[in-house]
Amino acid sequence: MPPALIRRLVLCFAIAVPAVALRLSGIHLPPVVSLLVFGASVVAAAFLLAWAAEAAQKDISGALAIALLALIAVLPEYAVDLYYAFRAGSDSAYTHFAAANMTGSNRLLLGFGWPLVVIVAFAVARKMRKMRKGAGKQPHFIRLPEDSRLDIGFLAILAVLAFAIPLLGSIPLWLGFGLIGIFALYLWRASQVHDAREEEFVGAAALIARMDVRRRRITVVALFLLSAAIIVTAAEPFAEALVASGSALGIDSYFLVQWLAPLASEAPEFIIAVMFAVRGMGAAAIGTLIASKVNQWSLLVGSLPVAYWFGGGGAGLPMDARQVEEFVLTATQTLLGVAIIVALRFHWWSAVGLAALFAVQFIVTDTGGRYVLSLVQAVLAVGFLVAHRRDIVPTLAAPFRRPRRVEPARVPEREAH
Template identity: 55%
Template sequence: MNSLRTGSARKLIVPLGIVVLVALPGLILRIAGIHVEPLVGVLAFGAAIVAAAFALAWAGEAAEMDISGGLAIGLLAIIAILPEYAIDLYFAFSAGSDPSQAAYAAANMTGSNRLLLGFGWPFILLVAYLAFRAAQKRKASIDPDVVAKPFAIRLPGDARVELGLLLIASLVTLTIPITGQIHVALGIVLLLIFVYYLYRVSQAETDEPELVGVAQSIGSLSTVARRSTVIAIFVVSAVVILLLAEPFAESLVAGGKALGIDDFLLVQWLAPLASEAPEFVIAIIFALRGKSAMAIGMLLASKVNQWTALVGSLPIAHMIGGGGWALPMDARQVEEFVLTAAQTLLGISILLTLKFSGRWAALLFALFAVTFVVTGQEARYVVSALYAVIAVVLIVAHRRHLWPTLKAPFEFEAQQETQEPSART
């Protein structure tokens, strides 16, 4: 047993060493304060963030040996979206003394939310489908009689905890477009929902995970060594992501400005693209390994984090920065929030059956893409209405799943909904 653990420790040297080597140039540039050209900055800082994301994926899988899978995914999602928190809270804090920064805080928040759901979910399904097809071809080469099975990502029953809390949070945040502001009181309510979410997923039963590769090497360590390694990777990766998120985003924005791209669009789309990179990379890794449910589960957990903790933190950061009791939103920001809220409602309604298939991924992506073509206020409200109408139709069609979803966050017995073997990718 000791020799096995020693071998596992040795197997970690190479992959973790590669992570360190890839992250080192970006860290050196950041710590030394060396100014570089935007392209160099994107490559150096981006590579470091991606390396940290790989390490997080390994640690996140291994962490399931000691804590519930839901909590592991939740913590992983929190760390992965730290760049988003850092950038958004910076804008909200600055808005306390400079009201013009409030628009950027709202733009960054809505952009990251819509990017996560409109692009992230469909892209992960595409990656999972390609991995599934590759696995099917390998099976067919061994056994020609293997019948191709339909593809869909099926989430476990305990995913209703995230869906239920996301639905509740969405109903609570309806006050934002109605009042045209995010009040501190609302922020506290959303933060309490987030804290309850972490508590709830921590109570789920822990199953023995199926680990492969580097995660398996970490899991094979002794209990103390495994937990120490997981915690160390979480902490170091979080520090790397926090340190490099700002220069990475700045490099992207600087590059965009050089190309003549509007500042608002840069903050809304290029900066979130940078800050969402770690969680996208982690989700892609899971999907490629055939853990598509875990990949979508992580993006769902990230959505819960953003819609509760991130939105809830903005008015508090604004107040600490010298602002009032509410973060104001102008007409354009209200429009952006309505569009984001409507998209969120559609995402929830699609997952009510705990099944995510290609047609719904295509719909999410198509509606997301339309907003880049249709930029007028009235037209974007039409798209918002389309999101909402489809969502309501789906909720009515799947109404038998609505009450189980709403009550799931408050039920502490294990969720055991059946999954079809063919759908586990």
């Protein structure tokens, strides 16, 4: 095993071990200290998962690998969110936390993650243009490959279905099973995409990918199992510490659950996406984040009422007024994101606009203001859909049509046009 990889693994395990030791010993620390210890453990495990998932693409090629990478990368988020939903089944005090983590991570991914990757990709393209002494045109947008229509098509369908949740005022069990079924269909369709492109790896994943087949597979499986064990061990105390720390610090516990937990669990995914963008692979970076959105709106949202039911709740996860407001805001943001990229082009000014709208929600905190912001996002989405109307039907048809063979990728630095 390469020394550089050993150092990174040792660092991650050193960060994760204290949390595991505390959980096994039964020792209870003050809420804020527990939050830091168990939160650090979740982040460390998330990095291990992300490295293993990315390296696994060496043996699993194509769109299915991207879908699985996106799924595995957000497993820490799933663990925390499903814990809240499960507890809500027997303790109504946890009901409003059940979907908080999901709505926060969903908006964080699109409002911060997508723009970050696009802006980094444009900065890299501009730098490479200067290195070539001004050769070529100034980049204006990132062009996504044609096979991205599969992910965007599924995300479009899920974005429309998302509006059923605030209309119903709950996430019924039947809708949950339907969303899980859509995720299964998504994985099946992704497995049928024949991708001729050569995978590129960065950071620790590159070190793992360069191992011989036997050692690489043993390392990947070991990292999956160990990181999963760490996450399962740390998820419950981390979730409880989030709620307790809010009370101890005088901060809204809902705010911590909605934003701090997703920031911790999705940090590795953002870092990997940025590393792809830095290497001129902006389309690949965006593709991974789009797949994560599909996972969140299908498997994660669909699993919440199932976890609630297993925890002793009824046949649907109830939503209070705040949850309805959050889902409306999240659904309209998703619809806007789909409308922007449905033409397979992601302009830099669209990325800036998404980031600005995401920032506004932290200033406009009252219910009326949130609904106005949701309306603004919906109107902008309609405008983009009208502008990109020729791409709507091909994108919506992509999840149901026979996939075509994907040609080798273009030179990375030409992804920004």
